[in-house]
Amino acid sequence: MAIPANLPLGAAGLGAGARNAEVAYWTGVAYEGLGDHQKAVESWRRAEAPAQPGGGRRGGQGGPMGGGAQQYYQALALQKLGQMDQAKTIFAGLVESGKTALQQPAAAGGGRGGRGGRAQSPRARMASAHYLTGLGYLGLNDRAQAKSELGQAVEMSPDLVGARVALAEIP
Numbered sequence: 001m002a003i004p005a006n007l008p009l010g011a012a013g014l015g016a017g018a019r020n021a022e023v024a025y026w027t028g029v030a031y032e033g034l035g036d037h038q039k040a041v042e043s044w045r046r047a048e049a050p051a052q053p054g055g056g057r058r059g060g061q062g063g064p065m066g067g068g069a070q071q072y073y074q075a076l077a078l079q080k081l082g083q084m085d086q087a088k089t090i091f092a093g094l095v096e097s098g099k100t101a102l103q104q105p106a107a108a109g110g111g112r113g114g115r116g117g118r119a120q121s122p123r124a125r126m127a128s129a130h131y132l133t134g135l136g137y138l139g140l141n142d143r144a145q146a147k148s149e150l151g152q153a154v155e156m157s158p159d160l161v162g163a164r165v166a167l168a169e170i171p
Contacts, residue, residue, distance in 0.1 A: 021047045021073040028080060040080070047077030068094055068132040069162055075139055091139030098133030098149070102126065127157030134166060143170055 028043030075090035104125075120128070134149030147170050153163035 019070065020049075021067075021070040021077065025073040025077045025080075028077065032080075044077040044080045048074055048081065048083075068097065068128075069135060072135040072139060088140065091136045094136030094139065095133050096136075098129045098131075098136060101129035101132065123156055127153045127160050127163070130156065131160055131163040131166075134163065138166060138170070146170060 024043050024047035028040040028047065031037075031040035031043055071090050071094060075087040075094075078084075078087040078090070130149045130153035134146045134153060137143075137146035137149060147167065150163050150167040150170070153160055154167055157163070
């Protein structure tokens, strides 16, 4: 089933909120599979646009790592568009951000805070940092490091779906 060309990116929740880059990237992949190179490129160009502030936390977004998964999909779109150096820079930045987050001390207290008054537990924060680092390594094509980081993320937080999916896709 083809996605109608006149469907705005924000329609039916597509591209609205925190998952713009991911939705646009996968839409491009779908168009590529259908043989519609022009629409694929249009989708990847939407994915390469910087994330808009104010996105939600669903799917592991938000928190101390920001839109790390969205940056990953942004970089994948850049690769599809032939912008390898820019993609590599984003992937390396994800690794660096994840490593930095792993070195941060746990927040004092366990009180309310963060978005919507919910603080992220130290375990969830560490799992997210491993996930972010794993995505960076995955993008840099370092499968062994990606597998290790994503495995740690899943071990710490088995409900971290993005990490589970990424880990399962590594041969």
